[in-house]
Amino acid sequence: MDNSITASHAQGKGKEPDSVFAVLKKSKDAIAVLGKDKVINAVIGSIYDDKGKFATLPSVNEYFRQIPAEEMMDYAPIAGIPEFLEAAINYTFQDYKPENVFIRAVSTPGGTGAVRHSFFNYAEQGQKVLIPDWFWGPYRTIAEEHGIKVDTYAMFDENYTFSVSSIKQKSEELLTVQDKLVILFNTPGHNPTGYSMTEKDWAELLDFYKHCAKNKQKKIVIVLDVAYIDYVGKPSETRKFLKLLGGLPENILITIAFSMSKSFTMYGMRSGAIIGLTSSQEEADEFSRVNSYSSRGVWSNGTRGAQRLLADVMKNPVLRAKIDAERENYIQLIYHRANIFLNEATEIGLVTLPYHGGFFITVPSQDPKAAAEKLAQDNIYVVPLKKGLRFAICALPTYQIPGLATKTKAVL
Ligand SMILES: Cc1ncc(COP(=O)(O)O)c(C=O)c1O
Numbered sequence: 001m002d003n004s005i006t007a008s009h010a011q012g013k014g015k016e017p018d019s020v021f022a023v024l025k026k027s028k029d030a031i032a033v034l035g036k037d038k039v040i041n042a043v044i045g046s047i048y049d050d051k052g053k054f055a056t057l058p059s060v061n062e063y064f065r066q067i068p069a070e071e072m073m074d075y076a077p078i079a080g081i082p083e084f085l086e087a088a089i090n091y092t093f094q095d096y097k098p099e100n101v102f103i104r105a106v107s108t109p110g111g112t113g114a115v116r117h118s119f120f121n122y123a124e125q126g127q128k129v130l131i132p133d134w135f136w137g138p139y140r141t142i143a144e145e146h147g148i149k150v151d152t153y154a155m156f157d158e159n160y161t162f163s164v165s166s167i168k169q170k171s172e173e174l175l176t177v178q179d180k181l182v183i184l185f186n187t188p189g190h191n192p193t194g195y196s197m198t199e200k201d202w203a204e205l206l207d208f209y210k211h212c213a214k215n216k217q218k219k220i221v222i223v224l225d226v227a228y229i230d231y232v233g234k235p236s237e238t239r240k241f242l243k244l245l246g247g248l249p250e251n252i253l254i255t256i257a258f259s260m261s262k263s264f265t266m267y268g269m270r271s272g273a274i275i276g277l278t279s280s281q282e283e284a285d286e287f288s289r290v291n292s293y294s295s296r297g298v299w300s301n302g303t304r305g306a307q308r309l310l311a312d313v314m315k316n317p318v319l320r321a322k323i324d325a326e327r328e329n330y331i332q333l334i335y336h337r338a339n340i341f342l343n344e345a346t347e348i349g350l351v352t353l354p355y356h357g358g359f360f361i362t363v364p365s366q367d368p369k370a371a372a373e374k375l376a377q378d379n380i381y382v383v384p385l386k387k388g389l390r391f392a393i394c395a396l397p398t399y400q401i402p403g404l405a406t407k408t409k410a411v412l
Helices: 019-034 058-065 069-073 082-093 110-122 138-145 165-177 199-212 240-245 281-298 304-313 317-348 368-377 404-411
Strands: 102-108 128-132 149-153 180-186 219-225 252-259 272-278 360-364 388-392
Touching: 019 368, 058 304, 058 317, 069 304, 082 102, 082 252, 082 272, 082 304, 102 110, 102 281, 110 138, 110 180, 110 219, 110 252, 110 272, 110 281, 128 138, 128 165, 138 149, 149 165, 165 180, 165 199, 199 219, 199 240, 272 281, 304 317, 317 360, 317 404, 368 388, 368 404
Parallel strands: 128 149, 128 180, 180 219, 219 252
Antiparallel strands: 102 272, 252 272, 360 388
């Protein structure tokens, strides 16, 4: 629209429908006509139980419902209830809090808000942030919404093996044309592949960034999106790499996008935090200041009830153990589903990207759109990505999984 009333920078936004919600609508339409049992809806990134019912952690639900009205309805401080901030940090690191580092947190509406603050407050306007080539679509939306461009690094080599070489190469490339590098890693249990970076990957990358940071002109911000950290195994395995994040040069900042959405099945309650790690006290104070200011200017404060819940859970070992046990059931359920799909894929020679845990499995494809459309003709709904098909095994009742890999191979 040449003559649109919309401001020029906002014109044209949203013309391309969100790929997940577009397929979800088709899937729901099919369910309305054919019924739940006849449709495979592998689209949405929330856990559904084997009866096809939205899954919650019962103890979270129960506790949440008895929080006093004033703790639920009142405003929270802009940065978040202090006890929540401490709880978010303690929950994120558990036994793996790094040393020689200042750690701060500011509440955000989910991990999304933390990614937003990381991009907007640390990338220069008009410059590029680096994200993986297999990526959660909103990273691009969040960047573009804030006047920032994205570039991608390749996660895997031609044999679909994870490799740090493209990460290093792209980082170097960007650092020659920009003084600020904001690079995002979504691990463990990456969306959409389920890949988890190893401690060895981290050690190598951190050495590389320490080397880049010798040029003090350069500022490096590593954004860690850990939305699926609780669905890839025991905390003693999944959080180990966090211990490596201390003692970095002052021109490296780590931001962690902490989310209560999956870990507490509280997706709609919109709660999380941006956690910052830096060796400089001055940077740490600046981190709290700029991110709180941004919150005030974008969404104001966070959801008080959700903050209260996390603060209380972290002080109540009995409740916490109950929640952990309930979550464990779902972790096992998702692994069980994943194994059925992956074992069948191996048997019939269907290539999948390396899956270690989390909500999704991805199958690479030359023409994902066409493949997804063919599957839809068989009432199988999956999300076509740029280079593959995403299967939300978190949402698929177990009985619908046998045969799915075979049908997928057939349409490829
Ligand atoms: C990769 C990834 N990061 C972050 C999020 C953030 O979710 P929320 O804003 O609900 O915490 C999601 C949710 O689907 C995700 O898949």
